[in-house]
Every structure is written in structure tokens, then in C-alpha cells.
Amino acid sequence: MDVHCQSLAEVRANIDRIDRQLVALLAERGAFVAQAARFKRNSEEVKAPQRVEQVIAKVRELAQALGANPDVVEPVYRSMIAAFIQAELAEHAALAQQPG
Incomplete structure (x- = not known):
């Protein structure tokens, strides 16, 4: 990153721009998480602790x-994954309630 801001307002404008991109990516990720619920048989498959650890290892390497x-990326991802697991559990439960 070679952007050297000249003011706090410029720093904040760049952070706001990045936040818009991050939220768009979270929405996209969330749509895939919702789809994943269709392929899992039970809540344990939704929680998938081994998959969580694979993702954490991968993003730590990417961060590096x-x-x-x-050490910033990991807790952000752990929090995000936990929230997505809760959303996926709700989606999985809703799908289980549907007939057929």
C-alpha cells in the first residue's frame, strides 16, 4: 500500500471506501453460507470445527x-465465522421445517 494520506479526513474517506467493499464481500459470503446449509445434514456439520480451523490457518497465511x-486477522475471522455459523444454523433449522 503506497497511499499516504494528507489529512485525517482523507484517511477516514479511504476507510469508508474499504468498509463499503468489505460489507459487499460479507453479503456475498453470507449468500454462500446460506446455500451451504442445504448440503449439511445436521447442526454438527454446520458448526464444522475442523473446517473453522482450516479457514483460520489459511487466513493467517494469507495475512502474512x-x-x-x-493476530488481528484471526480474531476478526473467528468472530465473523461464529456469526455466520449462527446464521447458518438458523437457515438449516428453517430448511428442516420445510415439507419435502
Whole structure:
């Protein structure tokens, strides 16, 4: 990253721009999470702790490679994954209630 802001307003404008991109990506990720619920038989498959750890290991490596702090990226991802698991559990339960 070679952007050197000249003011706090410029820093904040860039953060706001990035936040818009992040939220759009979270929406896209969430749509795939909702689809994943259709392929899982039970809540244990939704929780998938081994998959969580695979994702964490992958994003820590990505953080290192891309110049992000892995010790910041990991808790952000753990929190995001936990929230998505709760959403997927709700989606899975709703699907189980549907006839057929």
C-alpha cells in the first residue's frame, strides 16, 4: 500500500471506501453460507470445527503474505465465522421445517 494520506479526513474517506467493499464481500459470503446449509445434514456439520480451523490457518497465511497482522486477522475471522455459523444454523433449522 503506497497511499499516504494528507489529512485525517482523507484517511477516514479511504476507510469508508474499504468498509463499503468489505460489507459487499460479507453479503456475498453470507449468500454462500446460506446455500451451504442445504448440503449439511445436521447442526454438527454446520458448526464444522475442523473446517473453522482450516479457514483460520489459511487466513493467517494469507495475512502474512499480504502484509496484514495475523493476530488481528484471526480474531476478526473467528468472530465473523461464529456469526455466520449462527446464521447458518438458523437457515438449516428453517430448511428442516420445510415439507419435502
